Amino acid sequence: VSASVTTQHANASGVIDLARGDPHPEFLPLERVRAAAALVTAGADPAVLQYGYEPGDLGVREQLAALLGRYGGAAPSPDALFVTAGASMALDLACALYAEPGARVLVANPTYHLALAVLADRGLQVEAVASDADGIDPDALEAALQRGPAAFVYLVPAHGNPTGVSLPPERRDAVLALARRYGVRIVADEVYRLTAFGAGDADPSAARIVAGLADVAPDVALSLGSFSKLLSPGLRLGWLQGPPDDLARLARRGLLRSGGGLNPFTAALVRQLLADGGFDAHLAFVRARLRARHDTLLAAVRRQLGAARVRPATGGYFLWLDLERVDVTAPTFTAALEQAQVRVAQGAQFVPVGAELGAARSCLRLCFASAAEADLPVGIARLTDSVRRVDSVYSLP
Amino acid sequence: VSASVTTQHANASGVIDLARGDPHPEFLPLERVRAAAALVTAGADPAVLQYGYEPGDLGVREQLAALLGRYGGAAPSPDALFVTAGASMALDLACALYAEPGARVLVANPTYHLALAVLADRGLQVEAVASDADGIDPDALEAALQRGPAAFVYLVPAHGNPTGVSLPPERRDAVLALARRYGVRIVADEVYRLTAFGAGDADPSAARIVAGLADVAPDVALSLGSFSKLLSPGLRLGWLQGPPDDLARLARRGLLRSGGGLNPFTAALVRQLLADGGFDAHLAFVRARLRARHDTLLAAVRRQLGAARVRPATGGYFLWLDLERVDVTAPTFTAALEQAQVRVAQGAQFVPVGAELGAARSCLRLCFASAAEADLPVGIARLTDSVRRVDSVYSLP
Numbered sequence: 168v169s170a171s172v173t174t175q176h177a178n179a180s181g182v183i184d185l186a187r188g189d190p191h192p193e194f195l196p197l198e199r200v201r202a203a204a205a206l207v208t209a210g211a212d213p214a215v216l217q218y219g220y221e222p223g224d225l226g227v228r229e230q231l232a233a234l235l236g237r238y239g240g241a242a243p244s245p246d247a248l249f250v251t252a253g254a255s256m257a258l259d260l261a262c263a264l265y266a267e268p269g270a271r272v273l274v275a276n277p278t279y280h281l282a283l284a285v286l287a288d289r290g291l292q293v294e295a296v297a298s299d300a301d302g303i304d305p306d307a308l309e310a311a312l313q314r315g316p317a318a319f320v321y322l323v324p325a326h327g328n329p330t331g332v333s334l335p336p337e338r339r340d341a342v343l344a345l346a347r348r349y350g351v352r353i354v355a356d357e358v359y360r361l362t363a364f365g366a367g368d369a370d371p372s373a374a375r376i377v378a379g380l381a382d383v384a385p386d387v388a389l390s391l392g393s394f395s396k397l398l399s400p401g402l403r404l405g406w407l408q409g410p411p412d413d414l415a416r417l418a419r420r421g422l423l424r425s426g427g428g429l430n431p432f433t434a435a436l437v438r439q440l441l442a443d444g445g446f447d448a449h450l451a452f453v454r455a456r457l458r459a460r461h462d463t464l465l466a467a468v469r470r471q472l473g474a475a476r477v478r479p480a481t482g483g484y485f486l487w488l489d490l491e492r493v494d495v496t497a498p499t500f501t502a503a504l505e506q507a508q509v510r511v512a513q514g515a516q517f518v519p520v521g522a523e524l525g526a527a528r529s530c531l532r533l534c535f536a537s538a539a540e541a542d543l544p545v546g547i548a549r550l551t552d553s554v555r556r557v558d559s560v561y562s563l564p
Numbered sequence: 565v566s567a568s569v570t571t572q573h574a575n576a577s578g579v580i581d582l583a584r585g586d587p588h589p590e591f592l593p594l595e596r597v598r599a600a601a602a603l604v605t606a607g608a609d610p611a612v613l614q615y616g617y618e619p620g621d622l623g624v625r626e627q628l629a630a631l632l633g634r635y636g637g638a639a640p641s642p643d644a645l646f647v648t649a650g651a652s653m654a655l656d657l658a659c660a661l662y663a664e665p666g667a668r669v670l671v672a673n674p675t676y677h678l679a680l681a682v683l684a685d686r687g688l689q690v691e692a693v694a695s696d697a698d699g700i701d702p703d704a705l706e707a708a709l710q711r712g713p714a715a716f717v718y719l720v721p722a723h724g725n726p727t728g729v730s731l732p733p734e735r736r737d738a739v740l741a742l743a744r745r746y747g748v749r750i751v752a753d754e755v756y757r758l759t760a761f762g763a764g765d766a767d768p769s770a771a772r773i774v775a776g777l778a779d780v781a782p783d784v785a786l787s788l789g790s791f792s793k794l795l796s797p798g799l800r801l802g803w804l805q806g807p808p809d810d811l812a813r814l815a816r817r818g819l820l821r822s823g824g825g826l827n828p829f830t831a832a833l834v835r836q837l838l839a840d841g842g843f844d845a846h847l848a849f850v851r852a853r854l855r856a857r858h859d860t861l862l863a864a865v866r867r868q869l870g871a872a873r874v875r876p877a878t879g880g881y882f883l884w885l886d887l888e889r890v891d892v893t894a895p896t897f898t899a900a901l902e903q904a905q906v907r908v909a910q911g912a913q914f915v916p917v918g919a920e921l922g923a924a925r926s927c928l929r930l931c932f933a934s935a936a937e938a939d940l941p942v943g944i945a946r947l948t949d950s951v952r953r954v955d956s957v958y959s960l961p
Contacts, residue, residue: 172622175615175824195610200829204601213592216796218572225569252649252800255823268665268687284818290665399613401828403649421681426652427572431798432597433829 178510183546185533186510188328188484193456194536195399196449203439207432215435219428221418223250223406227434230441231406237447238361238376247385249407249414252429254358254393257405258282258321261354261389262289264417266318273311273320275303277517277527279328279356282321287520291318295522300478302327302334305341312349319352319389325360325377329517329532330487331480333377343384351387352413355380358393358405359483361450364458377481381408389413394437396484396536397450402433454482457536460543461486464535467544471551474561484536487514490529493558503553509546575907580943582930583907585725585881590853591933592796593846600836604829612832616825618815620647620803624831627838628803634844635758635773643808644782646815649826651755651790651802655679655718658751658786658804659686661814663715670708670717672700674914674924676725676753679718684917688715692919697875699724699731702738709746716749716786722757722774726914726929727884728877730774740781748784749810752777755790755802756880758847761855774878778805786810791834793881793933794847799830851879854933857940858883861932864941868948871958881933884911887926890955900950906943 176187228245236242251257268290276295297307324334346353363376381390389409440446476489514530554561573584625642633639648654665687673692694704721731743750760773778787786806837843873886911927
């Protein structure tokens with residue numbers, strides 16, 4: 168990935184990027200942020216520029232609680248919420264809170280690859296737990312917990328990265344019961360939770376928003392949320408929802424005592440957008456556009472890559488595609504992709520170090536949120552060409 | 565310290581707070597930030613809302629380099645700069661970069677107390693090095709380095725917290741030579757560096773800005789900077805200046821790869837203020853007002869607490885006051901302060917755990933940046949009353 172001088176990712180012109188998980192510029196509401204910034208700085212009180220309260224401004228947490236209530240059921244208490252500088256920072260803080268360096272952490276396989284990097288940087292020993300197309304296998308999780316203590320279990324249970332599917336409620340409940348029985352925390356990376364494809368803003372309850380783990384099990388689960396996929400990554404704003412005692416411990420860490428709350432100014436902008444309805448209107452747009460993009464990509468895959476196994480996503484940014492007998496890690500295939508000017512994410516990068524590659528050898532993660540929508544079928548055509556180059560008899564429609 | 569629902573600190577009305585290190589609201593330029601936000605969001609390009617380049621937008625780093633050049637000498641290369649979400653975060657990242665948990669870190673005594681909390685939270689073993697009124701003693705530092713390996717040395721060399729004085733150039737050079745000889749990094753917390761009292765904005769070079777350690781020794785020193793004391797803590801923007809290879813390693817950590825640059829939106833606001841001169845104008849105001857506040861507090865101390873030993877600060881937020889035979893940790897004294905409704909920071913809290921309390925037993929850190937200027941002499945009157953209560957024959961003018 169070549170780096171831009173301003174943003175994290177940039178490609179040479181002509182490349183269609185289905186690999187990266189950035190929102191397309193259409194999802195970045197510059198006008199709304201402009202209006203919020205004008206309102207937040209319009210008064211005479213410069214408190215938004217001061218050191219912030221460690222868990223985040225109470226008003227922001229109240230607005231956030233109300234948002235989660237509108238889209239997920241019961242609004243949590245503000246004491247169960249903690250404002251962070253994005254979900255990656257939230258995961259880093261969760262590591263600090265729950266795990267000593269060297270501790271064992273259990274993860275599904277595949278899972279979000281950069282979370283694995285955050286865990287490794289904290290010196291944690293990551294162990295993959297057997298998973299299938301629905302996510303982590305509770306029996307395998309129990310076996311892993313019986314083998315020895317773990318600091319926590321990291322999951323992406325809602326419209327997951329990389330597979331786009333959600334942990335079914337019965338599995339979720341089994342996992343939470345195990346967490347209670349074995350005394351471990353579940354760290355649930357739920358940054359895609361509110362992107363559920365559904366009925367739009369007319370009736371939020373009709374959206375198929377999956378439950379947050381911290382809502383279902385407020386005693387053992389810590390949910391990570393973020394505005395990056397809903398509003399803007401550049402604002403670096405996210406949150407933790409979890410046991411208030413855990414969050415109170417977090418507030419007493421040196422980083423928080425020294426620096427104050429993690430992002431008071433951008434939190435004030437988001438508070439404004441939550442309060443005035445701007446956020447909900449944008450979220451309805453995001454969900455509708457993601458669904459349309461998802462449908463476009465899925466149709467292209469089915470039309471052009473008939474033999475590939477793919478399961479519709481229920482939200483989020485990604486489709487997980489199994490090309491079965493194609494080894495997507497083979498240099499001939501990656502060379503073909505490069506020549507075709509299409510970028511995709513290899514399944515192998517979502518497999519924890521030391522775990523069996525297994526089916527991931529033939530899998531790709533395709534992002535439908537980042538490229539221009541019109542480029543999605545073109546990208547799939549290029550992918551299909553690349554498959555044909557390495558497997559001339561690959562079954563195509 | 566009671567917490568506000570919005571900002572980190574709040575006091576009951578009537579209390580004069582000389583303890584905390586927040587900027588007074590007069591230092592928070594709401595109008596300037598409002599104008600910058602309007603400009604940054606005025607275009608059609610929403611890149612400021614996207615995931616940011618891991619080390620920070622190149623344009624921001626170029627502006628920052630130019631700023632450091634204007635106030636400190638040679639402008640560093642942008643490759644030697646890394647944008648962070650404040651200096652506390654920068655210190656936390658420095659720990660991750662240079663120290664394994666359990667590693668030994670050397671610090672001056674006294675030193676910034678909340679840095680000690682950040683180091684402890686990272687699992688580091690902090691060892692105090694003998695220091696005098698000018699700062700860390702190079703001979704004692706060498707003895708400590710001879711006793712065993714250290715991951716780094718943490719210092720606040722510029723208008724230091726808590727003492728308000730700067731490490732003299734000959735000591736600084738001796739410390740840097742030791743760092744080279746023993747192969748350890750110096751982590752220099754320089755958040756007060758640009759607050760040097762001086763000639764104002766007409767001629768920046770006339771300001772008595774002390775050299776940054778990363779300027780003097782770009783091979784071994786990592787300087788931490790921040791806009792918190794210069795512009796706004798709530799924007800959560802700071803920087804690292806140090807060896808480019810170290811910063812490149814930082815950019816590859818999971819936290820950065822997953823979340824992108826640490827605060828792209830607020831960085832864009834500050835870039836605007838750096839580019840259009842708004843920042844320099846504000847900094848001139850900050851330095852002039854800090855100097856006036858310093859002079860007011862110092863005069864009050866000398867007038868009302870004649871026997872106290874105090875040394876003028878050359879910049880920063882603090883005066884370090886030695887009441888000599890008064891034990892400021894005594895419950896009778898703290899009760900007297902509370903009754904008098906004045907808050908001060910006890911010297912003891914700046915002494916690393918396990919180090920001798922020594923002279924810090926009779927010392928106080930007084931902040932002249934946070935309370936209203938008119939309250940500074942009133943606060944000293946209350947402090948003087950409190951001293952009289954515990955020592956009726958304390959020598960007063």
